[in-house]
Amino acid sequence: MRDETVGEAGEFTVIDRATQGRVQPATTLVGPGDDAAVVAAPDGRVVATTDMLVEGKHFRLEWSTPEQIGRKAIAQNGADIAAMGARPTAYLVALGCPPSTPLTVTDGLTEGLWAEAAVVGAAIVGGDLVESDQLVISVMALGDLEGRSPVLLSGARVGDVVAVCGRLGRSAGGLALLAADRDGAPELLAAHRVPMPPYSQGPVAAGAGATAMTDVSDGLLADLGHIASASGVSIDVSSAALTGDAVLNSAAVDLGVDELAWLLTGGEDHALAATFPGDAVVPEGWVAIGTVGEGGGVTVDGKEWQGSVGWRSFGK
Known part of the structure; x- marks a missing residue:
């Protein structure tokens, strides 16, 4: 039996399927269904x-499920909120897709959006659905500083310690495996997909x-470069x-790639990288990986890194 498509169901049916029966947190005063959320x-x-x-640039349906x-889409926006020292509270999602898109795809996307928003106690409070030539997902995230000052890119000072929280390199490893049509290392594939x-x-x-x-x-060196430049x-x-791990190292060896x-x-x-005063205690779960000095730019072991430093949307 052929799946019903977005074009056959219509805009408001798709929106109803995405919003009906969903639970909103107390911070949502007016949710989906009105002209705007509060x-x-x-x-x-x-x-x-x-x-x-x-689609085709940031994800492929043959590599990832709609839910993933x-x-x-939610995770990458929530990480930006967290990097400001804030807590995500709400998301607005705009979706563009061809009329031929099966409802199973939009339903899967919906499940993934709501599931990841729930991880931080937030929800989808509104959005839009339009026709487009390919699948496009645009997310806006809102966050609460809870009385704290925002942590900016421009605050690093000479003598600070650089630290990271979260795993590095795993998404790149998963992407490389997918590109090489390898199905090993499920941990790396999962890290790229979600x-x-x-x-x-x-x-x-x-x-x-x-x-x-x-x-x-965009990559540790590229993102630390933003801090160095702004500060x-x-x-x-x-x-x-x-610190990599055995799984990452094994995949790198298998593909003939430098794990570093x-x-x-x-x-x-979407790990977090931050600078802390040199006399401060780095929080539990964070690992010190470098130092802040005078001058400009980012080096590795005192030397300029040879090669690409990370993703560029319009780079070669």
Whole structure:
């Protein structure tokens, strides 16, 4: 039996399937169904970010299920909120798709979106559905600082310690396996399909005095480069402090790739990287990997990294 499509069901049927029966947190004062949502902002400030995933560029349906894609769309936005030292509270999702898209695909996306939002106690409060030539998912995330100051890219100071929380290189390893049509290392494939940002550690780092913070979306060196540039400092990463694992190492050997390159330049892990004052105690769960100095740029073991430093949307 052929699956019903979005074009056959119509816009409002698809939206109803995405929103009916869903539970909203107390912070959602007006949820889906009105002209706009109303979300409580107890702090008096709202942290906001947005990101977009385009089929064929950021995901492939032959590599990931619709549910996994939905979770990834929420995770990458939630990681940005966490990197500001805030807690995600609500998401707005805009979806573009061809009329021929099966409802099983949009239903799967919906399940993934709501499931990942629930991980941090948030929900989908609104969005849009339009016709497009390919599947496009645009997410806006809102967050609450809960009285804390936002942790900016521009706050790193000479003498600070650089630390990370979360796994590095695993998404890059999973992507490389998929591109090579290898089905081994399910842990790496899962890491690429559904990242697991350490959401709660953003506020923890802020409370511990983090001076700057970012999520690792483009690659560790690339994202630390944003901190170095915004703060007017240099950052040196110690390769010995970066810890891979047996699974990552085995995949790197199998594919003839340098594991360190995945750790330093692999994107979409959505781990958190932050700088802390040199005399501060790095929070539990964080690993010190480098130092902040005078000058500019990012080095590895005191030397410039040779090769790509990470993802560039319009790079070659």
